[in-house]
Amino acid sequence: MTGTTQDDYTDRYARRVRGMTTSEIRALFAVASRPEVVSLAGGSPYIAALPLDAVGEMLGKLAAEQGTTSLQYGIGQGTIDLRERICEVMSLSGIDGASPDDVVVTVGGQQALDLIARLFLDPGDVVLAEGPTYVGALGVFQAAQAQVRHVAIDADGLIPAALEEAIVAAQGRAKFLYTIPTYQNPAGVTLSEARREEVLDICERHRLLVVEDDPYGMLSFEHDAPRPLRARRREGVFYVSTFSKTFAPGLRVGWVLAPHAVREKLVMANEAAILCPSAFAQAAVTQYLSTMPWREQVKVYREIYRERRDALLSALQDLMPPGTSWTNPAGGLFVWATLPEGLDSKAMMPRAIAARVAYVPGTGFYADGTGGSNMRLNFSFSSPERLREGVRRLSGVMEQELALRAVFGATPTHRRRGPAAADAPGPDLA
Amino acid sequence: MIDSMDLQVLVLAGGLSYERDVSLRSGRRVLDALRAVGLTASMRDADATLLPYLEADPPDAVVIALHGATGEDGSLRGVLDLCGVPYVGCSSRASRLAWDKPSAKSMLREAGIATPEWVALPHDRFSELGAVAVLDRIAERLGLPLMVKPAQGGSGLGAAVVKEAADLPAAMVGCFAYDSTALVERFVPGADVAVSIVDLGDGPQALPAVEIVARNGVYDYAARYTAGLTTWHTPARLAPEVAASVAAAALAAHNALGLRDLSRVDLIVDAAGQPHVLGVNVSPGMTETSLLPLAVQAGGLDFGKLLAGLVGQAVARASA
Numbered sequence: 001m002t003g004t005t006q007d008d009y010t011d012r013y014a015r016r017v018r019g020m021t022t023s024e025i026r027a028l029f030a031v032a033s034r035p036e037v038v039s040l041a042g043g044s045p046y047i048a049a050l051p052l053d054a055v056g057e058m059l060g061k062l063a064a065e066q067g068t069t070s071l072q073y074g075i076g077q078g079t080i081d082l083r084e085r086i087c088e089v090m091s092l093s094g095i096d097g098a099s100p101d102d103v104v105v106t107v108g109g110q111q112a113l114d115l116i117a118r119l120f121l122d123p124g125d126v127v128l129a130e131g132p133t134y135v136g137a138l139g140v141f142q143a144a145q146a147q148v149r150h151v152a153i154d155a156d157g158l159i160p161a162a163l164e165e166a167i168v169a170a171q172g173r174a175k176f177l178y179t180i181p182t183y184q185n186p187a188g189v190t191l192s193e194a195r196r197e198e199v200l201d202i203c204e205r206h207r208l209l210v211v212e213d214d215p216y217g218m219l220s221f222e223h224d225a226p227r228p229l230r231a232r233r234r235e236g237v238f239y240v241s242t243f244s245k246t247f248a249p250g251l252r253v254g255w256v257l258a259p260h261a262v263r264e265k266l267v268m269a270n271e272a273a274i275l276c277p278s279a280f281a282q283a284a285v286t287q288y289l290s291t292m293p294w295r296e297q298v299k300v301y302r303e304i305y306r307e308r309r310d311a312l313l314s315a316l317q318d319l320m321p322p323g324t325s326w327t328n329p330a331g332g333l334f335v336w337a338t339l340p341e342g343l344d345s346k347a348m349m350p351r352a353i354a355a356r357v358a359y360v361p362g363t364g365f366y367a368d369g370t371g372g373s374n375m376r377l378n379f380s381f382s383s384p385e386r387l388r389e390g391v392r393r394l395s396g397v398m399e400q401e402l403a404l405r406a407v408f409g410a411t412p413t414h415r416r417r418g419p420a421a422a423d424a425p426g427p428d429l430a
Numbered sequence: 431m432i433d434s435m436d437l438q439v440l441v442l443a444g445g446l447s448y449e450r451d452v453s454l455r456s457g458r459r460v461l462d463a464l465r466a467v468g469l470t471a472s473m474r475d476a477d478a479t480l481l482p483y484l485e486a487d488p489p490d491a492v493v494i495a496l497h498g499a500t501g502e503d504g505s506l507r508g509v510l511d512l513c514g515v516p517y518v519g520c521s522s523r524a525s526r527l528a529w530d531k532p533s534a535k536s537m538l539r540e541a542g543i544a545t546p547e548w549v550a551l552p553h554d555r556f557s558e559l560g561a562v563a564v565l566d567r568i569a570e571r572l573g574l575p576l577m578v579k580p581a582q583g584g585s586g587l588g589a590a591v592v593k594e595a596a597d598l599p600a601a602m603v604g605c606f607a608y609d610s611t612a613l614v615e616r617f618v619p620g621a622d623v624a625v626s627i628v629d630l631g632d633g634p635q636a637l638p639a640v641e642i643v644a645r646n647g648v649y650d651y652a653a654r655y656t657a658g659l660t661t662w663h664t665p666a667r668l669a670p671e672v673a674a675s676v677a678a679a680a681l682a683a684h685n686a687l688g689l690r691d692l693s694r695v696d697l698i699v700d701a702a703g704q705p706h707v708l709g710v711n712v713s714p715g716m717t718e719t720s721l722l723p724l725a726v727q728a729g730g731l732d733f734g735k736l737l738a739g740l741v742g743q744a745v746a747r748a749s750a
Contacts, residue, residue, distance in 0.1 A: 003643065004664070006719045007657030021656040024587055030451035034477075037446075350448055350588065350607040404606055407557045411600035418652075 016145050023422035025361065028349050032358035033429055038390035040312075040377040041358040042430040043185070043333055045245050049300050054292065055248075062283050070283040076271035077263075078105020078255070082282045085289045086255050089246075092295075093217050094227035095239065098257050104266045105277045109215055109242035109254035110136050115269045116176075116211055116238055116256065117144040126170040129178040130158055132336070132365030132374065134185045134213065135424040137178055141367075142419050146175070148367035155327065157181060157191030160198040167206045176209035176238075182225045183216035183332025186365045186376035190330055193226045200233050210237045215245050216332035218298050221306040225331060235259055243285050245333070246298050249427075251281040304380075305333065311384030312377060315391035321398050326377075333380040336362075338373060342405045343398060345375040346416075346423060351401060357393035364424030369416035381430045435468050439741055440489035442506070444475035447498020448608065449585050452655060456716035457495035459723070460737060464493070467734035469741070476500050484513050491744045492517040493737065494713055497584055501713040503529040516748035518740045520712040524688040528710045531581050531613050534687060535709070541686035543679060544706045546698075547572050547616040550581050553606045561599065568614050569595045575617040578602060580609030584711065586650045591617055615708075620700040622649060623666045625680035626714065626725035628692045630739045634684050636677035637725035639697075641666035657719055664728035672703040679705040691740050694722050 032039045062070045077083070083100035090098050106112040113136070121127070123145035129137065131150025141148050149170060152162040158179060167174055179199075181191035191199065203210050212229045230239035242254035258266050270277075288294055312335055316326055323340030339345060345361035352358060362374025379387060405411070416423060441464070443457020444450055457473050464471040472489075474480065476496055492515055500506050504526035510517050520528065527533050532550035539545055549568055556564055569576065578601040579589035588608030590601040605612045622642040627634045641663040644653040653659045668676060680695035687710055694714035697705045714722040726733050 003641075003661035004724075005658045005661050010658040021652040021659060024448075024651045027451045027585075027587075027651065027655075028448060030454070031446055031448065034446055034450075347604060347607055353448065356446075401607075403557070404553060404603060407553070407561045408599040408603050409561070411603050 016143050019418040021418055021422065023418070025346065025349055025364075025423045026425075028353045029358065029425040029429055031353050032425065037353070037356045037358055038382060038386050038393060039358045039430060040379075040382070040387070040390050040394070041360045041425050042378050042381055043427075044378075044381045044430040045249060045301065045333075046304055046380055047248055047250070049304055050248060050297065051292075055288070058287055058292065059284055062280065062287060066283060070280045072279055074276040074279040074282065076276050077267045078103070078277050079279070079282050079286065082253075082286045083255075085286055086257075089289070090239070090241070090257065093214070093225070094231040095257070096231070099260075102257055102260050102263050104256050104258065104263065104270055105282060106254045106256060106270065107274060107277060108244055108249070108252045109213060109240045110140070111273070112240040112254050112256035113137055113140045113178075113211070113213070114143075115266055115273065116240075117141060117146070118269050118273070119262065119265055120175050120209065121146045124173070126174040127176060127178055128163065128166050128170070128174050128208070130180065130184060130187070132186050132362060132371055133178065134180060135364050135420050137213065138365075138367050138420040141178070149174075150366060150368070151177075153184070153187060153189060155189055156195055157184065157189050158195065158199055160195055160202055163199060164202050167202070167208055174206075174208055176211050177203055178211045178213065179229075180213045180215075181229060182214055183219060183329055183334075185216070185332065186334050186360070186362075187336040188327040188329030188332055188334045189336075190225065196226060196229060196232060200229055200237075204233070204236060212237055212239050214239065214241045217241070218246050219302055219305060219333070220331040221302060221309060222330050230257060238262075246301070247285060247288055247294065251278075251284055253277065253281050253285045302331075305331075308379040308382070308384055308387060309335070312379040312387045312391065315388040319388075319391050319395040321395060321402060324398070333378055335377045335379060337375050337377055339375065339398065340402060342410050343401055344372040346372050348397060348401045352394065352397045355393045355397045357390045357397065359394065360424050363416055364420050367420055369420075369423075435738070437469060437490040437741055437745060439464055439469050439471040439491055439493060441471055441473040441493045441495055442476050442480075442501070443473055443495040444477075445496045445498060445500040447496070447500060448583070448587050449497035452585055452715060452717060453495055453497045453501065455718070456497065456720065459716050459718065460493055460495050463734035464737055464741075467732070467738050469738055476506060481509075481513065484515055488513075488515060490516070491741045491748075493741065494519055495716055497713055497715065499529070499582065502584070502711070503582070514748075516744040518691050518737070518744045520690045520693065521688070524690065525712045528687050528689065528693075528712050529582055531579070531709050532611075537686055538683055538707055541682065543682050543686060544704065546577070546618050546706055546708070548613055550611055550613045552611045554610075556602070561602070565595070565598050565602070569598060572614065572616045577615040577617045578605050579613050579615070580605055581611035581613045583608050585715075586654060589650070591648065618698045618700055618706050620698040620706075621666065621668070623668070623676060623697050623699055623705075624721040624725070625677060625695045625697065626692065626722040627680060627684045627689070627695065628726075628731075628736060628740075629690065630736070631743055634681055636680050637729040637731075638665035639668065639673060639676050639680075640664045640721045640724050640728070641668070642721070654715075655717065655719055660719070662721070662724055664724050666699075668699060669703065672699060675703070676705045679707055683707045683710055691743065692722070
């Protein structure tokens with residue numbers, strides 16, 4: 001008499017795979033992709049704003065005219081043409097004098113994080129990160145069997161005193177600070193000019209490496225973003241960015257600018273992981289940057305997102321129940337909302353899906369499963385009208401939930417034990 | 431006799447219920463099984479394009495792999511009746527009764543089938559009467575531990591075992607996120623088993639019971655759909671006479687609720703070997719970790735041939 005688990009590999013998985021399960025929240029996101037649902041849950045750029053015909057023509061030529069190289073293997077570091085362009089792009093953000101030699105092209109910024117984790121993290125090592133932080137980074141650090149400790153943030157980003165405290169508490173086990181200083185995902189806040197120096201000084205003093213993730217820096221709505229951390233220090237800072245938000249995420253092209261000494265190991269790690277980044281995707285980005293008005297396109301994205309951010313913020317102002325607060329992002333894709341006392345964003349998800357609106361519960365952005373009193377709202381993908389409709393539905397859901405909580409009193413919430421990804425959607429959700 | 435091999439079958443999957451993801455997996459598996467036995471089958475969502483499609487290109491029969499309200503509350507079946515499209519499975523009326531757990535439990539009890547003591551309450555009642563007073567009375571009357579679940583719904587979503595009275599309010603809130611009415615049941619300790627019933631025209635037959643052992647004790651959503659988290663024993667590890675009474679109880683439930691073609695009956699077998707019916711499912715999961723396909727295999731049947739037989743039967747029923 002035998003039983004089956006439908007998975008004969010159960011006892012053979014690596015330790016880092018434990019805890020990877022399907023989840024109720026993931027199941028709910030499956031509904032969020034339907035057009036009936038107003039999704040505030042995704043993180044997708046508004047790709048429809050690209051000049052798709054022109055891009056299509058360009059891609060066709062790449063195959064027809066440069067196919068023997070663009071469809072061939074390339075080198076592990078990425079093509080020199082693209083790395084040169086990347087240095088030009090970075091100089092626009094204030095990172096001057098970076099050498100193409102120190103740039104490694106990756107499969108989106110995500111793979112850059114994975115390479116850095118492979119190079120620096122042993123099981124049990126500590127990574128410090130903003131609380132909340134990017135769910136994809138949490139996944140990378142978890143796969144490396146590192147421990148993430150969150151550092152508190154406020155409207156000006158990381159709180160320096162909290163960072164110092166966390167470093168001391170880690171007793172030398174902290175390997176690096178992972179930070180998204182500009183238009184942070186998910187919180188939408190930006191590390192202030194003054195704090196940038198402070199944070200760098202603290203890290204320097206404690207010999208803590210900094211991994212600066214900067215996917216959104218160019219998506220500023222009012223005035224330019226403060227210069228990246230890497231623009232202020234050449235050593236000790238890894239700068240990670242991507243073309244996913246300035247051009248198109250479907251190409252999966254990102255990069256890391258590393259301290260010179262580390263670059264060789266990054267290239268070897270890249271070859272070990274993927275041999276080489278896609279030659280075609282690199283050629284496409286290179287061509288796009290050299291022959292098409294890409295900076296104008298970034299302006300188009302900014303304009304669209306600013307209008308949508310304004311629509312989302314004014315809808316929140318008009319419709320949210322009292323006791324709700326939210327951040328006021330000066331760029332990027334996200335607003336971080338804090339719910340009235342007693343509400344739990346994760347527990348409320350099914351009700352939201354029934355009301356045909358979706359968001360990401362705050363718990364998806366904390367390694368320890370906290371964050372139930374927050375939610376992330378995306379404004380880049382939906383039209384202003386849809387955003388307002390989404391907020392209208394959401395506020396109805398919150399009113400119902402508040403009424404229910406009033407009946408049953410404050411109820412404790414269950415903390416998630418598995419990975420943060422269980423509480424967040426997959427990358428395809430718009 | 432209809433040769434089901436010549437039939438065009440439409441599998442409906444997806445929908446907007448919480449179980450959309452599960453449904454898509456069920457649908458894909460049904461589709462593969464039908465094609466594997468040579469039927470022409472396609473799959474689509476139950477959305478605004480469905481009725482125009484049914485009108486323009488009516489299939490010979492529909493297999494409903496939708497879970498949640500659309501697939502199980504009888505409403506879509508009613509619409510298919512209106513369109514004159516035959517479908518595999520229970521009638522609209524029977525589905526509606528089976529879908530609503532309190533209604534189904536009432537009918538089971540009237541038919542003399544054991545089902546755990548329960549009370550079903552909409553959230554309004556708690557606000558009117560005071561949550562504390564009502565919950566105290568429930569705990570006192572039914573005793574702890576309790577099972578709290580949405581009156582309508584599946585896949586263990588919104589369900590919780592409550593061991594201490596203090597945990598009851600949180601379980602109610604969790605449940606009410608999924609449905610406006612909660613079913614609170616006396617928790618019966620014992621073995622979790624599921625009996626799939628199939629009827630290929632010669633009366634309903636109980637397939638071998640499947641016993642469910644969740645690795646961390648709770649057969650929740652993750653345990654149901656993450657391969658490796660649950661061990662399924664087919665047949666269930668029951669003494670022959672207990673297995674027989676479990677099969678008899680499942681068949682009795684299927685009949686009492688007027689179910690048709692195929693269904694799944696979920697039961698607990700207590701320490702004394704007595705089966706208690708928890709509920710029935712008129713659109714059982716068909717995923718790789720679902721109970722019905724396991725039972726079909728244990729019963730020595732071929733999943734695709736079984737489905738093809740049911741399809742032929744649905745077509746014959748419509749043309750009768």
